[in-house]
Every structure is written in structure tokens, then in C-alpha cells.
Amino acid sequence: MKKLLLPLAAILLLALAVPAAFSEAELGIGLSPGQISGAPDPSNVDPIINFHVGWTWSILFLSWDSYAMPDYWVYTNTSYTDQWGGYHDGFNVPGFLNMFDIGVKIVLKPFVGFVEIGTNGLYLRGGENYGRVGVNARLGAGLKFGFWGINFSGTQVFNSTQDMSAAFHDAAHGNWSTLTDGMVPTLDLVIYF
Amino acid sequence: MKMRKLLPLVLLALGALFLLTSCDAILDAIFPSNQAVVDVAIWKSDFSLDWSATYYTNHSSGRVTLYLTDVNDGSVTTAVGSWTGVDYTYVHYTFPFTKLMDHTYTLTAYYNSYSLGSQPPNTVFYDPSGAEMGTPPCSITMPYKNSGDSTGHSVNLYMYF
Numbered sequence: 001m002k003k004l005l006l007p008l009a010a011i012l013l014l015a016l017a018v019p020a021a022f023s024e025a026e027l028g029i030g031l032s033p034g035q036i037s038g039a040p041d042p043s044n045v046d047p048i049i050n051f052h053v054g055w056t057w058s059i060l061f062l063s064w065d066s067y068a069m070p071d072y073w074v075y076t077n078t079s080y081t082d083q084w085g086g087y088h089d090g091f092n093v094p095g096f097l098n099m100f101d102i103g104v105k106i107v108l109k110p111f112v113g114f115v116e117i118g119t120n121g122l123y124l125r126g127g128e129n130y131g132r133v134g135v136n137a138r139l140g141a142g143l144k145f146g147f148w149g150i151n152f153s154g155t156q157v158f159n160s161t162q163d164m165s166a167a168f169h170d171a172a173h174g175n176w177s178t179l180t181d182g183m184v185p186t187l188d189l190v191i192y193f
Numbered sequence: 194m195k196m197r198k199l200l201p202l203v204l205l206a207l208g209a210l211f212l213l214t215s216c217d218a219i220l221d222a223i224f225p226s227n228q229a230v231v232d233v234a235i236w237k238s239d240f241s242l243d244w245s246a247t248y249y250t251n252h253s254s255g256r257v258t259l260y261l262t263d264v265n266d267g268s269v270t271t272a273v274g275s276w277t278g279v280d281y282t283y284v285h286y287t288f289p290f291t292k293l294m295d296h297t298y299t300l301t302a303y304y305n306s307y308s309l310g311s312q313p314p315n316t317v318f319y320d321p322s323g324a325e326m327g328t329p330p331c332s333i334t335m336p337y338k339n340s341g342d343s344t345g346h347s348v349n350l351y352m353y354f
């Protein structure tokens with residue numbers, strides 16, 4: 001937990017140190033490529049739609065990204081084997097993978113760059129929420145043209161803050177693969193307010 | 194002027210509210226409802242070497258080939274997969290089918306065992322309540338709403354070797 005709090009505090013201090021040149025909200029919609037390992041069904045490669053809400057204050061960036069995940073993804077990610085070897089069937093319903101992130105966003109018009117980390121939640125169709133979906137780290141860049149822009153980002157989902165911390169530790173020592181392998185790319189169209 | 198500044202925030206709040214309150218409607222609009230996930234489970238007791246290879250050494254225990262036949266138009270979808278999960282009783286092979294039509298389907302699974310070679314085909318499958326889907330060869334007519342999933346969006350089907 002301390003490992004997570006430290007970067008968050010640093011981001012907040014940075015945001016306070018820079019004059020609040022602007023405060024801006026944003027709404028977006030985007031696409032990620034669909035994927036499933038060993039897909040037997042060609043239609044499984046349908047893209048994943050995501051909705052994006054963000055708020056920038058100075059360089060502080062808060063965002064909520066909601067990915068509409070298909071049934072098979074939810075099923076795979078909610079099925080698990082417990083410590084006694086018992087298999088638990090997952091939920092075979094579609095859901096929203098919600099990512100609540102905090103990070104830093106730098107805008108040098110027309111270029112935009114951002115780095116975020118945050119926690120995940122999975123909403124299941126029918127009203128249930130599923131907690132065990134870990135945390136995420138996101139790296140993104142984009143272009144801003146007045147009131148609209150496009151962002152391209154890569155998101156990595158980790159099982160726990162320990163896994164994420166280990167990935168950052170590896171990256172700091174030159175091994176980027178645990179941080180970047182399997183990153184989910186997303187292309188977003190964003191409107192700024 | 195104040196109203197003009199407030200408008201984007203109001204729109205933003207409305208957008209967020211829409212997302213929060215219309216989750217199910219949005220998911221229904223995005224995803225088709227005729228989906229099935231077939232879990233082909235290999236029983237440990239009959240294939241103990243396959244199970245132990247998977248459970249203890251993470252080796253591939255064998256291979257499942259699954260044929261999904263559309264009875265209405267005669268088309269066949271072939272799915273080949275390796276194990277996706279293992280527990281104390283079974284090795285699981287999971288096959289999702291995401292765009293089925295309002296048709297009747299049959300399933301035929303073949304298991305090529307790591308230790309015992311090719312096994313006879315299996316045409317028997319069950320829904321989540323444990324009900325066998327008719328007299329073999331079993332069949333299912335989509336959309337199938339008696340799956341225990343109140344949404345009727347997807348159905349889990351189970352086959353056993």
C-alpha cells in the first residue's frame with residue numbers, strides 16, 4: 001500500500017507545484033481489439049468498445065474508463081481454482097470493466113501524453129459487482145485539436161499492486177516486458193469541455 | 194456566461210449518470226444474446242496421467258477438438274483447443290461461441306489424450322442445471338433461456354470425458 005501511496009503523493013505535490021493553468025473535463029469513446037487466447041470462433045475478434053470520462057487539473061489527471069467486455073471474457077476472468085483445488089465456474093454474462101485511474105497528463109499542444117495507475121472493478125450484467133480484477137497501469141499519447149482530440153493508450157492489468165510494483169521494478173532495471181507484454185491498446189476519440 | 198461554463202459540466206454529469214443507470218441496456222445493445230461457452234471436462238480418474246501432467250508440471254495434457262453443427266443449415270464450426278483450467282477433479286477445455294443464430298445446434302467432442310491416445314467421440318452435453326440436453330446426440334435451440342443465467346444472454350454447456 002505504501003508503494004502505491006508514494007507515487008500518488010508525488011503526483012499530487014507536482015500538481016500543486018505547477019500553477020493551475022487550466023481545469024478541463026473530457027468525454028470519450030474508443031475501441032480496443034478483441035482477443036482471446038486459442039479462439040476457436042473467428043467472431044471473437046470483435047473490437048471492444050470503451051467509454052471514457054476524465055478530468056485534468058494542472059497536470060493531475062483523473063479518469064474513469066469503462067470497457068464493455070463480452071461474456072466469454074467475463075467468464076474466463078471470473079472462473080478460478082481455489083486453494084483446495086476446487087474449480088469455480090465464472091459468470092457467463094457481459095460486463096463493464098471499470099478502471100479508475102490517477103496520473104499525470106502533459107499537454108504541449110497539439111501533443112498530449114499521460115501516465116496513470118489505478119484500480120479495477122467489474123460490473124456484471126444484472127447488477128452484481130465482482131471485485132477480484134486487480135489494478136492497472138496505462139501509458140498514452142494523443143493529439144488535441146481545440147475541443148476534440150484522439151488518444152492512443154496501452155493498458156496493462158495486474159492481479160495485485162504487488163504484481164504491478166514488481167513490473168515497475170523490472171522496468172526500472174531495463175526489463176520492460178512484464179509491463180508492456182499483453183498491454184491492451186485503445187484508440188479513443190475525446191471531446192474536451 | 195456562468196450558464197455557458199456550467200453546461201459542459203452538466204453534460205458530463207448527464208453522460209456519467211447515463212452510463213451508471215443504463216449499464217444493462219448498453220451491454221444488451223453491444224452484445225448479441227446467442228452465445229455459448231462449452232466446457233469440455235476431462236475426468237482425473239480416467240486420465241490420471243493427463244491430469245497430473247497438467248496439474249503438477251503445467252504440461253499440455255492433450256487436445257480437444259469440438260465440432261459445433263448447425264442443424265438448420267448444416268454448417269459445421271471446428272474448434273481445437275488446449276486446456277484452460279485444472280482442478281482436483283477435471284482438466285477443463287473452454288470454447289466460446291459468440292454469434293450463434295436462432296438455430297438448433299449439436300456438439301461433438303473428440304479428446305486426444307496425452308497418455309491414452311484418441312478417445313471415442315462424445316455427443317452428450319448438459320446445461321448449468323445438470324440437465325442432459327435430450328437423447329444423444331444432444332441438441333440445443335438458441336436462444337436458450339433455461340440456463341440459470343437470468344439474463345438469457347449466454348449459456349454454459351458441459352461435456353465430460
